[in-house]
Amino acid sequence: MCGNGVDDSEEQILDCDSQSCTCQETGNTNPVALYWYDRIHNNETGRCLDSNYQGHVYAIECNGGDYQRWNRWHVGQGVFELYNAQTGRCLDSNHQGEVYTLPCNNGSYQRWYADGNTIHSIETGLCLDSNHLGQVYTLGCNSGNFQNWIGEGDSPSYDVDMLNDAGNERNAITISIGTWNVYYGSVLGRSALDRIMDILQVARNRNIHVVVLQEVPPGLLGSPSGNGNSAEQWAVQAADMARAIEQHGYEQIGLPREYAESATGQYCPAGLNADYQQGYLYLYDRNVLEAVGTLDFFVPERFSIQNLWPARPPVRQRFSLREQPQRILHVLTLHNEAAREHAGSNVQNLVDALRGEFHDPNGPHLGERWIVAGDFNVHVNDDFDYNNYEIDDLPPMQALFRLGGQNIESSWLAHRPDGVRRVLDYIVSNGTVTDNAGANEDAAQPVGGTRQRLCSDAHLALFGSITM
Secondary structure (H helix, E strand, O other): OOOOOOOOOOOEEEEEOOOOEEEEEOOOOOEEEOEEOOEEEEOOOOOEEEEOOOOEEEEEOOOOOHHHEEEEEEEEOOEEEEEEOOOOEEEEEOOOOEEEEEEOOOOHHHOEEEEOOEEEEOOOOOEEEEEOOOEEEEEOOOOOHHHOEEEEOOOOOEOHHHOOOOOOOOOOOEEEEEEEEOOOOOEOOEOHHHHHHHHHHHHHHOOOOEEEEEEEOHHHHOOOOOOOOOHHHHHHHHHHHHHHHHHOOEEEEEEOOOOOOOOOOOOOOOOOOOOOOOEEEEEEEOOOEEEEEEEEEOOHHHOOOOOOOOOOOOEEEEEEEOOEEEEEEEEEEOEOOOOHHHHHHHHHHHHHHHHHHHHOOOOOOOOOEEEEEEEOOOOOOOOOOOOOOOHHHOOOOHHHHHHHOOOHHHOEEEOOOOOOOOOOEEEEEOOOEEEOHHHHHHHOOEOOOOOEOOEOOOOEOEEEEEEO
């Protein structure tokens, strides 16, 4: 919007088409408002809600174009999101009354509900409004005609009250995720491949959509490098793993190293050769997710090795939802094997990298959903109380939890300590993280005496879910 759009004493004219929007100074005007379905026009001004790829939202003469087509996505209990058919961005706003679009992020600022023909922001409580100059903003709800919006288009017109039940709705999708440091060596006579087979079975039985594994032998990822086997032996094991992954309905993406460059590169400590490094493996349900781009290191330049030997950057794979390809999920994982006293500092590097990519106004992925799952190598102190805790009890992680969301309780997940195992593995997201209790119960099931089903050297597999 031009100006602040709240104080009508100094309005600006919008000169807009479906590609751009510029502003010109003018005098006083009256506020106006909106209502919606495929295309949404303001009952007072007759203009249609429009936007562009830069995130500007405005109202111009109705023209039947896709920039004016808004799909209603029902997320439950009368709450919906408005998704622009052309740009793939969602209608958003803030407490200052500004209205714009951002990449859809399932956040409360992108959620709205209808009361009569007015559209209310769940987060701010303000109502969608407009004026004869084409500005769109939110104001305190006043039952005025400028806050009255009508949906029309190829489908029959709908009252706001019908938007919760009519067609073109998008149900929120829950994505389940598992993480495990499988460990490259033998544990109680079982190999890394044996453990990968175990988690495949649990993941399929519990309908887990994506699994991220750390400390995977590079030989299983097409890069034979010792670890007790010959190249031929690794090739056989890799083929067995690939068949099992295919049979369980998953696709695999692997990265057979833990540093962004070779042993002589900028981000890798000198002297670390291929025999030292392990790898990462992503397994994803091909019926639900589609990989976007390649698996690679996440802004490795932020993970300096100075005073952090060896500091490994996380890796990141982007996924889209097959049924909603405009929805992107960034799945990161890491094996934070920094020297013990520096592990928390490396988590701070992660916080800085996430903030720059997803939370900075100029970030390339502002507003998109991210999730980090892996071996953080940072654990709670001995007197930590999970049922009544202060966030300062987790000094190395508090910044990450706060970055995930204002509701810190729901931005992260970890196993409760059992008196033997420290908490090293976490799932953290800027969405709501919930416990996948069934899968976690399967992981902790006793097998062969005291061994737990999905326990490696010091890590128990962890499963959670987020909503897209």
